[in-house]
Amino acid sequence: MEFNKVLDNCKIYEAGKPIELVVREYGVDEKDIIKLASNENPYGTSPKVTKKIQELAQNMFVYPDDSMYELKEALANKFDVQSENVIIGAGSDQIIDFVIKAKCDENSKMLMSKTTFAMYEIYGRQTGCEILKTEDDEHNLEQFESMYKExxxxxxxxxxxNNPLGECLDKEAVYEFLGKVDKDTLVVVDGAYQEYATFKDSKKAINPADLIEHFPNTIYLGTFSKAYALGGMRTGYGIAQTSIIKTMYKLRPPFNITTLSLAAGIEALKDEEFVNKCIAKNFEEMKRYEEYAISKGFSYIESYTNFITLKFDNKYISSEVAQNLLERGVIVRDLTGYGVNAIRVTIGTQNQNTRVFKMLDEVLAQLEKVENL
Incomplete structure (x- = not known):
């Protein structure tokens, strides 16, 4: 059977390994497994959200409000925009899909950093468009500008x-670059981890209302999967000028998120105190990873997210480190597939991180012993 030829060049997105796989393949007790591969909030969901979901669970047979009025209003109020500037997606990656389908075909071009969220390229190749990447792994706006001009x-x-590396550009530099972009080029500012960056450094903060006012050819993406701890609810959003949002709606399927997902997002926005506490703990624990990397003689990328990239340079092979941790019940993300000899580790709770350091000590010692044989 023949399929669309553009799919020949499409890779399948590899999500972080599930806990069930580790139990099944390595015989590790489920309670001993530490999953730090998917950048989930290790402190769980706000109790207010949990309570609301329990109340509404009996209504699962009812279709959600397809206008998504309450959630759009809540987001509009949070970001000082109009509800007409907001579109809701099944995760922000669904809106990435909308954006690319709205702008791209086999004659189009997409520009991105060499190492960034894999779904940009995957969705792009589904349209047959040409994928352009900068040379550096981390975002380099000089390279973006040069490639855009050419x-x-x-x-x-x-x-x-940036996911999966963790670095973040200053808003001032981003705005300077956007000022050089043609009005007919749609620029996607993916702010999936913006809550973390804003908390750590105000120079990184991108305000969606300000962004779309100054640059009408932009769309800002956000998600409830990370700081708001709703990864399992698959709720994301886009904020843009109404002309862009209206076009996105032509691609949106009906009832694209669930009744419970809508309710979870609405309630999560009411408990910013919980979110801020989680973010504060995240950066406290991140310092321990930075200190650990320094003590072991390998580098890391300064992170503005809820994960950290540990780079092994020539000291260790990341795939071996990740595999050995996996066999001990610690799930991290090996970045070999991105061409980077590093692992990405979600920042866990204090107890989880203490156990990770202990197991990393064991793994690194074992790998050194093997190398010396």
């Missing part, structure tokens, strides 16, 4: 902060 682009992706 090749042009229909869509540009800026992941701020």
């Amino acid at each position: 090749h042009g682009a229909d869509v540009i992706f800026l992941c701020l902060p």
Whole structure:
């Protein structure tokens, strides 16, 4: 059977390994497994959200409000925009799909950093468009500008902060770059981890209302999967000028998120205190990873997210480190597939991180012993 030829060049997105796989393949007791591969909030969901979901669980047979009025209003109030500037998606990655389908075909070009969120390229290749990447792994706006001048682009992706590496550009530099982009090029500012970046450094903060006012050719993406701890609810959003949002709606399927997902997002926005406490704990624990890397003689990328990238340079092979940790019940993300000899580790709770350091000590000692045989 033949399928669309553009799919020949499409890779399948590899999500972080599930706990069930580790139990099944390595015989580790489920209660001993530490999952730090998918950048979930280790402190769980706000109790207010949990309570609301329990109340509404009996209504699962009812379709959600397809206008998504309450959630859009809540987001509009939070970001000082109009509800007409907001679109809701099944995770922000669904809106990435909308953006690319709205702008791209086999004659189009997309520009992104060499190492960034994999779904940009995957969705892009589904349209047959040409994928352009900068040379550096981390975002380099000089390279973005140079490639844009030489090749042009229909869509540009800026992941701020960047997943899977964790670095983040200053808003001032981003705005300077956006001022050089043609009005017909749609720029996606992916703010999936913006809550963390804003908390750590105000120079990184991107305000969606300010962004779309100054640059009408931009769309800001946010999600409830990270800081708001609703990864399992698959709720994301886009904020842009109404003309862009109206176009996105032509691609949105009906009832694209659930009744419970809508309610969870609405309640989560009411408990910013919980979110801020989680973010504060995140950066307290991140310092321990930075100190650990320094003590072991390998480097890390300064992170503005809820994860940290540990780079092994020539000291260790990341795939071996990740595999050995996996066999001990610690799930991290090996970045070999991105061409980087590093692992990405979600920042866990204090107890989880203490156990990770202990197991990392064991793994690194074992790998050194093997190398010396």
